[in-house]
Amino acid sequence: MRALLPTGQAGALVVAGEAEEPVPEPGQALVKVEAFSLNRGELSRLRGAPRPGLRPGKDIAGLVVQGAADGSGPRTGQRVVAHPPHGGWAEYAAVGTDRLAVLPEGVDAVTAAALPLAGLTALRLLRTAGCLSGRSLLLTGASGGVGHYVTELAVAAGAEVTAVTATPERGARLAEFGARVVHRLADAQGPFHVVMESVGGASTAGALALLRPRGELIWFGQASREPAVLDFFRFFDGPRSAAVRHFHYEHTDASCAADLAALVRLVAEDRLHPVVGRLADWRETARALDDLGERRITGNAVLTIGA
Known part of the structure; x- marks a missing residue:
């Protein structure tokens, strides 16, 4: 599958390449990624020395193409927002069902991808x-x-x-x-x-x-x-x-899945309005990362994965 891979080089933080399609564990669903967003934490790690084999990507939205084998979480064919620990800047991501929420009608992938970490x-x-x-x-x-x-x-x-x-x-x-x-x-x-x-x-x-x-x-x-x-x-x-x-957002007893569901519910009810300051094809990720680092993007930067 196609994926964005860290280079460890300051001038080109990521490059398009090939990676093995993930094989989900029993408590994971396989998600076909439609859109993902960038965040400053990932930018900082990419500017440092990336750990070998670690691929970025924590904020994604897309379609479940294989539900979890243990029967938990969203089913095959459902649209979801997800917050995997890594690996989301790719065509497919395996995500624990405790880090997934089903998208209601009217909430598109671009809007949803701007939600997770922020x-x-x-x-x-x-x-x-x-x-x-x-x-x-x-x-x-x-x-x-x-x-x-x-x-x-x-x-x-x-x-x-x-x-x-x-x-x-x-x-x-x-x-x-x-x-x-x-x-x-x-x-x-x-x-x-x-x-x-x-x-x-x-x-x-x-x-x-x-x-x-x-x-x-x-x-x-x-x-x-x-x-x-x-x-x-x-x-x-x-x-x-x-x-x-x-404060660290992950140091909590709160359920990631429940909080993601709360966020998309607020969006669906017109009570929360993600600000997408940059929307581009994922081939523009390197440029978007640079602009994010230089504070040329207001709100979230969202990249879409095309054919």
Whole structure:
């Protein structure tokens, strides 16, 4: 089968090639991939030294062509969204049925492919934050897929959201969702009950200073790749007794399949609107990865697999 393979070279992160078609285990379904999306975590790994034999691809949508042998999960012929641990940038992927959800009518593969990692992260971030009704939320690095999902869901839950983006263009959709958009952290009008920080470097300390006393900073990324340095005594300048929590979207007891089903249900009910900032044929993956790394894509980048 055709697949995108990591090269380990900075100038060409992936190349089209051939790989063996996966043979599903008893608790896995075989999915014919129609579309997949890119994420920054995979970009970072590709820019490093890829492990031999490890193929990227965590966010896919397509058609089940072989249901799981143990009878679990979606049946042959059902359309699904999936979040495999790897191997999704290919014509076929074997996916555990605990990482699959059936797509309702009206949710296409392109829309669904934009959901898994970014949508799961947003959903679980909001659960970590707890009830946000009537509370203020600051979101840094807000113009990616996670930021759009967090903003729309948090506003719908009654939060007052301030989103930090680099440019007005990157913040336009966030403003439509109901966020107050600023382009410098210094322009955010705190203090905030909750801060969701994903930039790193100076942004983390700056965001911490905008917390209310006993507020919480949820640290879920470091897109700048710059380490953050926090000064304990800065807590006394305002956010007394504030908490800093590290977040990883997979460190949870929640079911991946159930959360994917919740996300596609919200889309089907017109309550969640994935922002696909780049849609292209999968032969354009290398260029899309470069543009993602240079922040030239707002929302999600989705690639489709043609004939």
